[in-house]
Amino acid sequence: xxxxxxxxxELDRLRQINVxxxxxxxxxxxxxxxxxxxxAKPPEEAQAEIEAAEKGAEEAKKSPMAxxxxxxxxxxxxxxxxxxxxxxxxxxxxxxxxxxxxxxxQDEVSPLPAPTIREAIEGALGGTIDTFYESFEDKPLAAxxxxxxxxAKLKHAEGAKEVVVKVQRPGIRGTVxxxxxxxxxxARLVERTIPESRTYAPRGLVEQxxxxxxxxxxxxxxxxxxxxxxxxxxxxxSVRFPFVHREASAKTVLTLELLPGKKVYDAIREDGFxxxxxxxxxxxxxxxxxxxxxxxHADPHPGNILISGEPDAPIIGLIDLGMVGRLSPEMxxxxxxxMVAAGRNDYEALxxxxxxxxxxxxxxxxxxxxxxxxxxxxxxxxxxxxDIEMSRMIGDLVGGAKKFGLEIPPDFLLVGKALMTIEGVxxxxxxxxxxxxxxxxxxxxxxxxxxxxxxIGNDLLRGIERLGGATYDLxxxxxxxxxxVRMGRLNIQAxxxxxxxxxxxxxxxxxxxxxxxxxxxxxxxxxxxxxxTLGYVLLGLAFLGLATHLVQDxxxxxx
Numbered sequence: 381x382x383x384x385x386x387x388x389x390e391l392d393r394l395r396q397i398n399v400x401x402x403x404x405x406x407x408x409x410x411x412x413x414x415x416x417x418x419x420a421k422p423p424e425e426a427q428a429e430i431e432a433a434e435k436g437a438e439e440a441k442k443s444p445m446a447x448x449x450x451x452x453x454x455x456x457x458x459x460x461x462x463x464x465x466x467x468x469x470x471x472x473x474x475x476x477x478x479x480x481x482x483x484x485x486q487d488e489v490s491p492l493p494a495p496t497i498r499e500a501i502e503g504a505l506g507g508t509i510d511t512f513y514e515s516f517e518d519k520p521l522a523a524x525x526x527x528x529x530x531x532a533k534l535k536h537a538e539g540a541k542e543v544v545v546k547v548q549r550p551g552i553r554g555t556v557x558x559x560x561x562x563x564x565x566x567a568r569l570v571e572r573t574i575p576e577s578r579t580y581a582p583r584g585l586v587e588q589x590x591x592x593x594x595x596x597x598x599x600x601x602x603x604x605x606x607x608x609x610x611x612x613x614x615x616x617x618s619v620r621f622p623f624v625h626r627e628a629s630a631k632t633v634l635t636l637e638l639l640p641g642k643k644v645y646d647a648i649r650e651d652g653f654x655x656x657x658x659x660x661x662x663x664x665x666x667x668x669x670x671x672x673x674x675x676x677h678a679d680p681h682p683g684n685i686l687i688s689g690e691p692d693a694p695i696i697g698l699i700d701l702g703m704v705g706r707l708s709p710e711m712x713x714x715x716x717x718x719m720v721a722a723g724r725n726d727y728e729a730l731x732x733x734x735x736x737x738x739x740x741x742x743x744x745x746x747x748x749x750x751x752x753x754x755x756x757x758x759x760x761x762x763x764x765x766x767d768i769e770m771s772r773m774i775g776d777l778v779g780g781a782k783k784f785g786l787e788i789p790p791d792f793l794l795v796g797k798a799l800m801t802i803e804g805v806x807x808x809x810x811x812x813x814x815x816x817x818x819x820x821x822x823x824x825x826x827x828x829x830x831x832x833x834x835x836i837g838n839d840l841l842r843g844i845e846r847l848g849g850a851t852y853d854l855x856x857x858x859x860x861x862x863x864x865v866r867m868g869r870l871n872i873q874a875x876x877x878x879x880x881x882x883x884x885x886x887x888x889x890x891x892x893x894x895x896x897x898x899x900x901x902x903x904x905x906x907x908x909x910x911x912x913t914l915g916y917v918l919l920g921l922a923f924l925g926l927a928t929h930l931v932q933d934x935x936x937x938x939x
Contacts, residue, residue, distance in 0.1 A: 393558065393559070393562055394562065396456070397410075397456060397562075397566075398410050400452055400455045400456055401452065403455070404448045404451055404452050404455075405441035405448055406448070406452070409570075409574070412573050412574055413566070413569045413570055413573045413574065444477065444481070446475075446477050446478040446480075446481035446482070447481055449464075449478070449481070449482070450464060450481050450482055450484060450485060453482075453485060454485065457525070457555075457559075458525030458526065458552065458555065458556065459555065459556050459559035459560070459563070459593070460559070461485050461525055462525070462526075462589065462592075462593050462596075463563065463585070463586070463589045464482045464485045465482070465485050466585065466588055466589045466592055466593075467482050467585055467589075468482035468483045468485070476775060479775070490523065491520045491523035491528050492523070492528065492549060492550075494518035496550065497518070497520075497528070497530065497547050498516075498518075499550075500547055500548070500549075500550050500632065500633070501545065501547055501633050504630040504631070504632045504633040505628060505630055505633060511535075512534065512535060512627075512628045512635075513532045513533060513534055513535060513543075513545075513628070514532075514533040514534070514535050514540045515532060515533045515540075516530060516532040516533075516545070517530055517531045517532060518530070521544065525549075525552070526548060526549065526552060526596060526597070527546055527547050527548040527549055527552070527632075528546075528547055528549070529544050529545065529546050529547075530544065530545045530547065531543075531544055531545075531638070532544070532545050532635075534625055534628060534635060536625075541625075541637070542637075542638040543625060543628075543635050543636060543637060543638050544622075544635075544636050544638050545628075545633065545634070545635050545636075546599060546602075546633070546634040546635075546636065547632070547633055548597070548599065548631075548632035548633070552597070553597055553632075556593055556597060560586075560589075560590055560593075560594075563586045563589070563590075564583075564586055564590070566582075567582040567583040567585070567586040568583060570582050571583060588790050592703060595702065595703075596702045596703065598631050599629065599630070599631055599632060599633065599634040599702075600629065600630070600631055600634075601702070602634060602701050602702045603624040603626070603629055603634060605701040605702070605704050606621050606622055606623075606624050606636070606701050607624060608675060609621040609669075609675070609677075609698070609701065610623070612668075612669075612673045612675065613665075613668075617695065618661050618664075618665070618693075618694070618695060618696060619661075619665050619695065619696050619697070619698065620639055620688075620695055620696070620697045620698075621697070621698055621701065622636040622637040622638075622639055622697075622699060622701075623636070623637040624636055624637075625637070636699075639686050639688070639697040639699060640686070640688045640697070641686030641687050641688035641695070641697050642686065642687055642688075643682060643683070643685070643686065643687070644658065644682045644685050644687055644805065644808075644809065645682065645808070645809075647687035647694075648687075648809060651687075651691065652691045653687055653691045653694055654691060654692065654694070655808075655809030655810045656809075656810040656812075656813065657691075657692065657694055658687060658694050658696070658809055658810075659805070659806045659809055659810040659813045659818075660810075660813070660818055661694055661696055662680075662685070662696060662802060662805065662806075663802060663806070663813075663815055663818045663819060664818075664822065665696060665698075666680065666798060666799070666802050667819050667822040667823075668822070669798075670705075670707065670712075670715065670795055670798065670799075671707075671712055671715060671716050671719070671822070671823070671826055672712075672822075672826060674706060674707035674708065674709065674711070674712045675704060675705075675706055675707075676704065676705050676707075676794075676795070676798055677698055677701060677703075677704060677798065678703040678704055678705045678794045678797060678798055679700065679703045679797070679798075679801065680698065680798060680801050680802065680805075681801050681804075681805075682805055682808075683700075684698060684699050684700045685697070685698060685699075685805075686698075686699065705791050705794035705795060705798065706791060707791055707792075707795070711737065711789070711791065711792070713830065714733055714736045714737045715733075715737065715792065715795060716823055716826050716827065716830075717729065717732075717733040717736070718730065718733035718734060718737065719816070719819065719823055720823050720827065721733050722757070722761055722816060723816040723817075723819070723820055723823065725757075725761045727750070727753060727754035727757055727758070728750055728754075730753055730754075730757055730777075731749060731750040731753035731754070734753065734777060734781050734786070735749070735781070735786065737788065737789070737792055738781050738786030738787055738788050738789075739786065739787045739789070740785055740786055740787075741785045741786070741787050742785040743785075744784050744785055744786065745784065748784070749780075749781075749784045752780045752783070752784065753777065753780055753781075756773075756776045756777055756780050757773070757777065759773070759776075760773040760776075774796040774799070774800065778793070778796070799815075802815070803815065892925065892926070895925055899918050899919070899921050899922035899925065900919070900922045902915075902918050903915045903916070903918040903919035903922060906918065907919075
């Protein structure tokens with residue numbers, strides 16, 4: 381019964397998607413993937429909805445496609461809005477105008493009533509609001525599709541502490557889970573029925589979205605992120621991350637230290653903070669996160685930045701730590717190589733670093749690939765930030781790599797997103813900032829550490845350990861192979877591109893041989909029995925078959 385109701389809900393959701401697509405001028409898409417045939421309502425009601433949606437479709441088609449895609453996401457709710465936000469980071473598959481449009485997606489929604497929020501907190505924490513908080517403000521500081529944030533005072537042994545309480549919307553997990561199932565199904569359906577959509581990798585987008593939103597729905601993961609950031613920047617007085625109060629936190633409720641400070645633009649306008657100083661400090665923080673720690677805030681937009689401290693020594697507070705990126709040590713080295721090459725305008729090194737970051741899906745013409753990267757990079761490098769569109773530069777480079785069959789990992793695209801966000805803030809508060817010049821000291825220090833005796837010694841020791849492990853495993857592996865040979869379990873499989881053709885030729889020769897041989901034998905038997913006429917006819921057919929086979933074989937060999 382549960383499965384039946386689940387199916388009915390999914391059909392109803394498909395009907396909603398169908399109607400929204402028709403409303404915004406994507407009727408051809410809906411028809412090609414067959415959504416119109418999957419309605420939970422009676423056909424006449426579903427048709428009436430479609431007709432009503434189509435009335436405004438002609439007017440909608442006058443708007444750019446990217447704008448209509450954004451409106452579809454907004455109409456379909458939280459899951460699709462989040463999908464659009466994730467898609468806005470995929471500069472490798474989406475055109476620039478789509479990236480710009482999808483970045484406009486905001487998930488600000490009407491707040492839930494206070495009793496609902498209080499009930500959700502009490503259910504998650506296992507006690508009344510008064511058990512944990514001395515006071516709790518019912519009016520939210522912010523409301524979004526996943527949750528909303530309230531200000532409160534936490535009861536604490538050292539006295540009441542100012543905190544913010546992040547509360548997940550009740551039922552949102554079920555909605556997102558159901559939508560994820562549908563999105564995976566729709567992505568496969570779209571790729572199968574609309575081949576041209578594969579350029580935009582719908583299945584890849586949905587898989588990336590699945591990972592991101594699943595992590596975002598578990599607030600304890602955000603708590604772990606905050607603790608890790610605080611540890612990575614321990615002793616650094618220029619940045620702060622909120623402390624997590626674990627005693628009042630759960631998977632759907634997060635109680636965080638209330639960081640002091642104002643939004644970036646308010647701090648500059650009202651308190652006299654220096655734009656260049658803030659920009660320089662922010663670049664240093666992001667560079668350390670990405671290239672030194674390999675663990676970075678993937679969405680450092682101005683709304684997630686608070687400025688406190690003194691005008692000549694700003695302290696940057698970073699909040700909303702749910703979306704993070706991770707880079708392996710090897711990927712960090714490749715990214716440093718890329719940025720250093722860009723900073724010194726070394727196009728060949730830039731192409732090599734980008735090649736090392738990506739994964740070739742086919743043989744790459746390196747000469748043409750390097751020429752392409754040089755041509756693309758030449759439009760941007762050597763200029764100040766005010767003259768560089770970093771988002772377009774990264775998009776062009778990644779697009780050029782993809783053109784030659786290089787698949788760029790999603791985490792690198794998150795690096796691009798973080799750097800592009802800093803670019804936007806930098807242009808606003810310090811138009812003269814040159815991000816490459818600002819980052820150069822950090823990269824030189826990272827290179828110095830990479831080639832330090834300690835790092836080289838550690839790498840050498842690790843290589844020796846691996847070699848030692850292989851030496852230890854080799855005799856055992858040899859014994860296993862010999863045992864397989866002794867027991868007759870060893871199979872050797874070789875692949876030869878010419879094998880199918882050879883087998884086909886051999887099969888035709890065997891077939892022709894059987895036929896011709898049979899005709900010769902039959903002819904001899906008939907002639908011996910005194911039926912010469914029929915025997916000679918079969919003999920003639922045998923020679924004709926043999927000649928035909930020889931001609932065909934020669935034509936196939938030389939054709």
